[in-house]
Amino acid sequence: MNTIKSVMSKALSHAKIIPHRSATRGHSDHGWLNTYHSFSFADWFNPNFTHFGSLRVLNEDRVGPNSGFPTHPHRDFEIFSYIISGELTHRDSMLKKGDEGAQSDKFYRMHRGDVQFTTGGTGIAHSEQNEHNKDTAHFLQIWAIPWKRGLTPRYHTLHFDDEKKRLGFVPILSPLKGGPDATHQQEQAAEPTIDGTIPIHADFVMSAGIIAPQKKFEWVVGANATENPKRKVYIHLAMTKGGKARIRLNGREETYNEGDGAFIDDVRAGDKLSVESVGEAEAEVVLLDTA
Template sequence: MTNPLAHAKIALRRSSERGYAEHGGWLKSFHTFSFAGYMDHRFMNFGSLRVLNEDRVAARNGFPTHPHRDAEIFSYILNGELTHRDSMVKKGAEGTQGKSFYRMHRGDVQFTTGGTGIAHSEQNESNKPVHFLQIWALPWKNGLKPNYHTMTFSEEAKRQGFVPILSPLAAGPEATPAEEDAAVPKIPETIPIHADFVMGAGIITPSTTFKWNVGAGEVVESKKKRNVYIHVPMTKQGKSKVKLDGREDVILEEGDGAFVSMVNAGDLLQVESIGEVEAEVIVLDSN
């Protein structure tokens, strides 16, 4: 095991301290950052990370059509099914990835660039609840062309190490319309985001340590003092647990998160699974 990152500052965000809302019996939502009716000026954003909601939506319910603009919005499906429709396309074939109607399952990530304005709905059309993370990041510029992507990420790959999910659009903030349409990410086989931001996910078996390469090395523009948020979703009935950076006083249980600051691109942040069962861990790494 490598040495801990002595320069890293780590602050815990306990699950029980998050904002919480229930809506009409169909939605239960935990808010890491201020959102809707939950406001805490200490928790407005972390770098370009603006929203991290852990949502459960009851069967045959969901979010009706609503607008977004000037935000990068993505859903990470933990369990169940979630159907996405938006104002840009007509309904297409179920299971089709890319720019078509899509019913998402575990392992899928759906990403929307709100840009100048887009309206979408997220509905659970199944007979079982759906559990997912809804995450927003602040884009590097406003007024972008609305767009979206859907991609599936392998469970087996996540058990081997952290799998990159999102990485910056390779063409950067001054991308031409053609480069926007090409949507080439800095890291191959990831979803491109309009931010100096990388997302990763791993499934760590007990007594195993994964290492997150801060900033994915040379992928990001901002190399110093990055902001890395670690989140452990509530997926294993409270039986999963992780230790960060080899520190005995930095233990995350399900629903907990950690603000890791003062780290630099290329630092290796250790995440060790110390619970009874494997731990799913989400990494949100921003400028």
């Protein structure tokens, strides 16, 4: 047991942590959309920020009232929206406005704590609009590269309570049971490796936590749910508290402000990463664990 602990602590001390400061993100303000890009996206390209493992896009978006993304296509990406505040309405392109009915895969009005997930696969089209008259929608839009192309398009939406996020990191996405060779039945069943999460077609786990000042959360790399023991973890501190939130990683001196991210490399499944809140306000942290 002591040998195992020694090996883990040695691996962790050699973890490579590289900051990705908010100011180094791409930024565009279109009036209706104020967006920050952690990775190259749309008209902004930076060769240093193209992807990290299977993580391809992390945009922090604010969409003004009565505006949004009109019907547009997606293909061969796993795409998910993490709602921070306001509301965002998803409409499948096959559904006419006025025929929505109750919340469903074809129509979903998302609020704080909701996560909506899309498998683009062979092709899908939908719109994401802020239909509220006065409130801005603030959310993270994240894309992952799937383990294979040509998947069947699909939507999933789940809600994750803030109360649980204040107790520790809450897993939100985990790999589909069956992996890249999942059968048709496994695809239809859409069971995630971690109960209560949304299944993703990638060796990828997403979690989120809300950390009170002077509190510390731990994350077990791989979450006992991934195939490849060699991992990369990207951590993002959402812009939720007007700059009053701040975090420290693994007890190292460097601190991270709202909008900052960190690339954590040279870690393995089973390693423990600590995230400590050292600001004046609680820190909303999103953690993306990828092969």
